[in-house]
Amino acid sequence: MTNFSNKVTSLVSENAQCCCELSLVEGPTGSELKRRIQELCGENVLECYQCGECTAGCPVAYAMDIAPNQVLRLAQLGLEDEVLGSSAIWLCAGCETCATRCPKGVALSRVMDACRQLALERGIKPKEPEIAKFHDQFLTEVKRFGRVHELTLTALYKVRTKDFFSDVFTGIQMFLKGKLALIPSLVKGRDEIRRLFSRSRHGSEDS
């Protein structure tokens, strides 16, 4: 277990006037995870005082291996493997309920985004591989066409996850109702789109 006692020195900042001003003070060694999260999304995880409001309102918390407030606590303590290897960071649906209700103004949804980026950056195998594959396939579509062609997206996603049978009936129904276009609609400025991708992290992966 990482020695985290020197990463957070005291429980509260000394000059806090009321509970909303409470925040952890960074210890001499600090946490690399905390720093990278702040760099990627601007959120300071030390602001969290573990009231649990994020977890109380999270629609997906019931399915996560660690609760949303625990993601923040573990990040405060610099426990990288526990955070980046969790299912929680992938199951977050990005609904922003936590960010809206946090009394300390921590946008946990953005911390989750940053953690997913860090997990990919460090080659940590996503604990929810299907969700990671879906996001990746989605962006691959955007890179290729400039828009998302739902039929290609679903077909390729199914090939990648080897799940050929779920929702096939609904797919056929949608097709018959003219809701799934056969031919992708292409953006003319695809070079420009690819340029945006090449400047981003996702562009560096071969997708």
Added chain:
Amino acid sequence: MKYAYYPGCSLESTAKEFGESTVLVAEALGIELVEIPDWNCCGATSGHALDHKLSIALPARTLGIAENMGLDVVAPCAACYNRMKSAEVAMKSDEALRSEINSSLANPYEGKITVHSALEIFTAPDVLNRIKERVSYPLRGLKPACYYGCLLLRPPKIVGFDDPEAPQRLDEAMCAVGAEPVEWYFKNECCGASLGISKSAVSVKLTGDIISNAKKHGANCIVTVCPLCLTNLEMRQGAAGKMRGEDLTMPVFYFTELLGLAMEVPGIRKLFASHLVDVNPALDAIEQGEPVPAGAEG
């Protein structure tokens, strides 16, 4: 009134009835929508899930093109609206990011135009008054549960045109066309969004919670502002009903379809055929409340 129109990917396929009804209702109200030429995908959930900068850069390209048109943008899809608005706020507030992204764009975005959702446009006081005047087929007997979902309301610092915890705009729109929206608890709860595809069990559970609560409060349909919400609610209600041992059959509409229906906009009724869940039980509830006026569209 004239806007640059951003349909987004869904409104051209799985949510085509949302796109078509938005255009038809706008036309009937004298609001001109000019489609943004060569618009691209906003990146949606996957964009910000994996890459923050890309999630700003993708909408910024479309915003740059719209800025050239000199028009504010209307994005009906709640997810597109959220991403476009987030990009607008980030580009306006972060000068370094703006110049970095603009250096890759043929049409740089300088922050001179702004993004609106279709709900925001259609419930502006003067437009809402015009809608009230145009209602020829009041939706009396229709008891919609107004379902705002997540992305239209949150985070309030960025989107914020309605109250994030007790939103009213959709309810106001439904009252304006004679419907009787119910009070219920799941107005702003999440449907699972893209987990509907990559982790469908989550969406089945959430859809069950949402529809069950709407039924408990006497709703005979749900009205949405988001293609992903509607798709999840329609696709997963069968499985959710089985899981909970309840009948969760529930028609789901886009709000623009109901505005158009009440205004008897030609071409609206044929859009109902593209729903995966039969909407006729809800439509029948209206006709019981009010006889169909002579010459009503078949």
